[in-house]
């Protein structure tokens with residue numbers, strides 16, 4: 001799909017669980033090729049918002065538009081096949097499968113078969129090779145045993161990259177990362193930052209939920225800030241972090257402040 005206008009648009013999205021207003025009346029747009037950060041203290045509704053975009057939850061109110069098409073409430077597998085994919089905050093690999101086989105699964109999906117998978121690589125090679133190519137690009141040493149070991153035995157740093165690989169295998173247009181830096185050492189994050197940049201330069205639009213603001217701002221040029229489910233502001237990182245409501249929301253938070 002192509003055309004002008006936002007690739008993704010949220011219009012007054014709310015998600016309530018009984019009396020809990022996890023997301024309340026959130027609107028914003030994402031332009032094609034952007035990297036947009038979503039920040040907010042624990043429990044501010046970031047993951048819930050992602051679940052509403054990706055079809056894991058049907059919003060209580062509001063609309064989600066992809067290339068101007070209403071995808072509100074569309075089931076998750078259909079949203080993924082349209083080209084919006086996400087990593088999970090709590091990673092969900094196929095534990096007993098070798099790491100690279102975790103990518104073969106999405107490579108077999110209709111979207112990957114239609115497009116050839118990540119950058120069309122599947123048109124030129126078999127799926128195992130394409131899976132190993134993607135993992136190599138993400139820092140899995142091809143000649144080591146790491147890509148072949150059971151996913152459940154991988155350390156966190158590799159699991160995060162595997163999550164990214166699983167998403168890329170689908171050849172998405174939009175990649176949504178839910179705290180991809182969390183649980184990683186400073187050096188692991190430092191090696192992921194250029195990787196995310198490269199993925200963006202190769203044409204993907206990226207939404208990044210992050211608590212690690214310093215590292216997030218190395219890739220995201222625009223940020224949406226949430227607090228108690230509501231959007232409190234959006235704009236360039238330096239403006240958002242200087243916003244009194246954002247400072248207030250982070251005050252006393254155990255996570256990295258602004």
Ligand SMILES: Nc1ncnc2c1ncn2[C@@H]1O[C@H](COP(=O)(O)OP(=O)(O)OP(=O)(O)O)[C@@H](O)[C@H]1O
Pocket residue numbers: 017020021022040041042043044045046047048049089
């Ligand atoms: N399925 C659910 N049922 C009831 N309440 C939920 C459900 N999912 C989330 N919530 C609540 O909604 C609020 C927002 O949660 P959410 O996980 O979206 O926050 P978050 O910003 O991703 O937090 P974190 O930074 O800790 O990951 C929290 O109060 C949470 O307890």
Ligand SMILES: [Mg+2]
Pocket residue numbers: 046047048089
């Ligand atoms: Mg979350």
